[in-house]
Amino acid sequence: MSETLQPDPRVETARRRFLAGLGALPLTAALSQTSTPAQAASVKSSARIVIAGAGAAGLAAASQLAARLQDASITVIDARKEHYYQPGFTLVAAGIKPQAYTVSNTGDYLPQGVEWVTERVAEIDPEGNKVVTESGKAVAYDFLILATGLELNYAGIEGMDTARIGQNGMGSIYHSPQAATATWQAMSAFADKGGIGVFGRPAGEMKCAGAPLKYTFITDDHLRRRGNRGKAEIVYMAQSKSLFGVPIVAEKVRMLFQDRGVKVNHEHVLQAIDLDKRIATYKTLTGTAEQKYDFINVVPPMRAPEVVRNSPLPWTEGPFAADGWVEVDRDTLRHKRYPNVFGVGDIAGVPKGKTAASVKWQVPVAVSHLIGDIAGKASSEVYNGYTSCPLITRLGQAMLIEFDYKDNLIMSFPGVIAPLEELWISWVMKTMALKPTYISMLRGRA
Incomplete structure (x- = not known):
């Protein structure tokens, strides 16, 4: 399936500089940095937290909450038992990676102590602070994190x-x-x-x-x-x-x-x-x-799943209303009308997002604000719209494009990776380095 890919001679200098820098700045470690301290003090709480969805955003949120809360009840609701590494779909369709590269087990990423309800969410009732599964099971919550993903229409x-x-x-x-x-x-x-x-x-x-x-x-x-x-x-x-x-x-x-x-x-x-x-x-x-x-x-x-569209949670006006995206504050990911509800990942009605990179930066912010509510100490964390796209331009080269809400180009590796240059380095990041970082994110380590 794979082809033998040779680095473009034009990028050999950049390649050598990148490899030389790995000793001082391991790639996966650099990619794993976030704006939120990795080792925050734990908070004791009996709060009931429900996470609707066990995709990238839901699993990352569950892992971070489990690490930072003691005695809280954390419940993840999602029927699908397979986890898809969706950034890999393009590589499979390019003949670069096998199908199995994108498939793993959701249960492998759920932290100990988190309850997993293997059903679909059938109803969301933010007025009653509960969700109802397809079997009719009502699950009450003090806080709800919507991480349902989106629907391919x-x-x-x-x-x-x-x-x-x-x-x-x-x-x-x-x-x-x-x-x-x-x-x-x-x-x-x-x-x-x-x-x-x-x-x-x-x-x-x-x-x-x-x-x-x-x-x-x-x-x-x-x-x-x-x-x-x-x-x-x-x-x-x-x-x-x-x-x-x-x-x-x-x-x-x-x-x-x-x-x-x-x-x-x-x-x-x-x-x-x-x-x-x-x-x-x-x-x-x-x-x-x-x-x-x-x-x-x-x-x-693409649009919000039906269960979200039929709830009171989507925007009612503006560019995100027609397709049912959840009405959250773009800086905090907190719902504008239901303050104990947060939306992260594809479902969030914010500009620019809907990538795994967005999840990596959104989830720590939402978790920080949720825990701040529990601890009685408001969080100052802000999501600035960061997202990224390793844009493959030919086999063996890509442009690492990173930007924020204001369309500012962001460089995570200044002097090594220029955002608008076709580089072998960026190809290596897309095809080799990003999946380990993604897995670390699911486990709350990135």
Whole structure:
């Protein structure tokens, strides 16, 4: 499945400097730093804390709370027993990692003493301070952390059938580990012969907004490696006038697309697909437009899960209202109307987030404020919107893009990693260093 990848000669100097610096600054340790002290004093409490969701945000919150509270009742509610390392889906779909790389057991990350209810949350009642599971079990809480993740709304695309991912030139990297493997098979077949490859992203908020761009670059590189780029046309359907939410990054991607012959159509949102005829239909400013394809990466619209949308917790106005994102203060992740409720991870109605990097910085802030409430001492911790995207631009190179609410580019490794340069170093971080850091985050150590 994997290819032998050679570092680009242009980045050898940076590579040597990076490796030389590892002795003084171990990569995983540097990546594990947070704005919150790792060893905070423990607080004795009988508080009942419910965490809805056992994805990255839920597990990280459970681990941090268990480490910092004595005698508290911490309950995690989630039916899924497998944990997915979702940042790895793109690597599986690139043919770089096996499917098993992304799958582990949720129970392996739950701290001792945390109760796990293996059911789905069916109802959230913030007025009554309780959640109800699908079996009808009511679980009361003093504090609620919403970490439900989001819903991939494939039904929002007319004609889409997730059972056909990997068939007849249709892929979708977001759906599941199995779908990532099937997408790799479909994309690899396309790279073997060429044709029309179509990419894009949905309107609205989404997780890992860089992934559709990554997969465009990855497909372009596979075509080039097989000598078939001249036989292919690559089209990227941008949902707006921009290619990325940070202007300077959007301009860099535009330049790279131009350099590599990727055609861009702006303000095109996938509306329908004919999987048999291989025709995608897009909503445009003037109506609709059809696009034939030999390979397409379908990225569905995303929204809050139904249980959250049907609760009183989403925004009622503004840009996060339509899709049901939870109304939290963007600095503290505390709900604006229900102060004993916090929202972290994909479900939080804040700008920029919805990546594992967002979780890493959001959870300590929410936990700090929750524990501050218990201890009677207000927390001053603030989430500044930090998130990051290791944007793969070809096999063996990536740009490590880090930014905040204000679109400021942040450099975790100044002098070693420049944010808008295609570097082998950033590729190594994405493919080797980030997963160990992610696992440490789940266990409350990062």
